[in-house]
Amino acid sequence: NAGVMQNPRHLVRRRGQEARLRCSPMKGHSHVYWYRQLPEEGLKFMVYLQKENIIDESGMPKERFSAEFPKEGPSILRIQQVVRGDSAAYFCASSRGTEYTGELFFGEGSRLTVL
C-alpha cells in the first residue's frame, strides 16, 4: 500500500496518559500535515512539517501537543497528559512539495478516545 499510513487506527487512553500517533507519508512525499476532527466539527489544521523542520504549527494547542518528522521514520504527533477533550480523529496528510495543487493525500485517521 503506497498511501499515507497512520497507526494506530484506534487508541484508548485514560486521562493523564500519553498518546502517540504515527504517520508515514506516501513514498516520495517530504511534507506532512496533521489535522484534527472533533466530534461534529470539520477537520482543523494543526501543524505542517518537513523533514526535521516544523514549518507552521499555528493550529497546534500551545500545551501538551507536539509533533516531529525526523530524518528517518514516521512523523509523530504526541499528546501528553490527555484529557477528555482530546478525544477526536487525527488525520495525517502528505504532499510532495509546496507547489500549489490543493491536493493533499490523507491517511485513514487515528481515532483517540480518552476515558
Added chain:
Amino acid sequence: GDSVTQMEGPVTLSEEAFLTINCTYTATGYPSLFWYVQYPGEGLQLLLKATKADDKGSNKGFEATYRKETTSFHLEKGSVQVSDSAVYFCALSDQGFQKLVFGTGTRLLVSP
C-alpha cells in the same frame, strides 16, 4: 476567520437519483475551493477543485461551480451510484494549500 458550511447529512438517495450537496464559504481573500471524499475505510481524497470564480471542477461525474456572488461551491451529480456512498467534505484554501479549512462533512448513502 475563514469558514465552510455544508449541509448536514446523512443524505439518502436511491440509485440514479440527482445529488446536490450544498456548500457555502466565508473567506477574506480569494480562496481556492475543493471537494474531498472519504470512502468507507479509506483516507480523504481530492474529488475536484476550482481555483477562481466561475471555474467548474469536475471528476467522476461530479461537478461544482465556484460562485463568488453567492459564495457557494455546491456539489452535484446527475445520477448517483451505490459506489458513491461516502462522506463528502467541502474545503477552502486561502493561505496556500497546506492550510485547508474544512466543512463538517456530509454523509451520502445510496441504496440500490
